[in-house]
Amino acid sequence: MKIICIGRNYINHAKEMNSPVPEKPVFFLKPDSCIVRNNQPFFYPNFTQNLHHEIEIVVKLDRLGRNISEKFAHRYYNEIGLGIDFTARDLQEECKQKGLPWEISKAFDGSAPISKFTPKTEFEKLENIDFRLEINDQEVQRGNSRDMIFSIDRLIAYVSQFITIRTGDLLFTGTPAGVGPVQIGDRLKGYLNGNLMLDFFVR
Numbered sequence: 001m002k003i004i005c006i007g008r009n010y011i012n013h014a015k016e017m018n019s020p021v022p023e024k025p026v027f028f029l030k031p032d033s034c035i036v037r038n039n040q041p042f043f044y045p046n047f048t049q050n051l052h053h054e055i056e057i058v059v060k061l062d063r064l065g066r067n068i069s070e071k072f073a074h075r076y077y078n079e080i081g082l083g084i085d086f087t088a089r090d091l092q093e094e095c096k097q098k099g100l101p102w103e104i105s106k107a108f109d110g111s112a113p114i115s116k117f118t119p120k121t122e123f124e125k126l127e128n129i130d131f132r133l134e135i136n137d138q139e140v141q142r143g144n145s146r147d148m149i150f151s152i153d154r155l156i157a158y159v160s161q162f163i164t165i166r167t168g169d170l171l172f173t174g175t176p177a178g179v180g181p182v183q184i185g186d187r188l189k190g191y192l193n194g195n196l197m198l199d200f201f202v203r
Contacts, residue, residue: 001168003030003112004159005056005085009149009174025150025158028103030085034112035170041203042110044184048088053182054175055133055141055190058083059152060117061169068160073153076165079117082131082190082197083172086111087179114170115190115197123193126152133198134189135182143176 007026008019036042044051060079068076085106092105123129129145145151150158152173156165182188182202190198 001032001166001170002163003032003034003170003172004163005030005106005172006150006155006174009155010143010147010176011149012147012177021149025155027155027159028106030107030112033109034107036110036113036200039198039200040113041201042084042086042113042188043203044182045088045108045110047108048090048105050088050090051182052087052089052179053133053135053140053188054085054087054179055131055143056083056085056172056175057081057129057131057143057145057152057192058114058117059156059171059173061156061165061171062167064164064166066160066164068157068165070153070157073156076156077152077171078120080120080123080126080129080192081117082115082192083170084113084133084188084190084198085172085175086113086182089181112170112172113198113200115192118192118195130193132191133178134191135186137187137189140180141176141178145173147176148174 088105095102132142
């Protein structure tokens with residue numbers, strides 16, 4: 001399986017990163033070695049001094065497909081969860097300045113903690129999913145799926161033009177504004193429509 005991550009899918013986040021608002025979805029990949037499950041602790045890597053949190057709605061894909069039409073994309077997933085796209089911001093900036101790929105800042109081991117998943121039928125509207133992140137009981141990020149530049153179905157249709165979607169793949173749908181650093185000892189809690197989904201420590 002693979003992790004498909006969408007960049008700059010919320011206007012305010014694009015602005016806070018001094019990046020242009022994309023006209024088409026922007027995506028990159030993480031390997032499955034990034035996944036941390038069951039609220040196991042995240043271990044702060046020794047190659048960065050500026051590690052940032054990015055809370056995201058995560059879609060679990062459950063069918064094989066490519067060149068999927070947007071009107072049929074809803075058939076390719078049935079579960080929704082939460083995830084953190086941890087980013088070594090200092091490494092990312094260094095790579096950007098040199099015009100280099102920046103997978104080392106995003107795709108390192110453990111950089112994608114994920115929650116359990118909830119059937120999408122439990123959500124009244126997929127276009128109105130509220131989510132937030134707290135660090136040490138202080139809210140640092142809040143978003144809603146209605147503010148996505150590109151909807152879940154649009155993302156699946158777009159990505160599947162380039163790479164085959166497989167059962168078990170995860171789609172990280174982008175982060176809202178408010179990204180910032182984490183420190184060793186921090187406790188991160190992620191909520192999806194008010195339900196606690198993520199609760200783990202940085203070690």
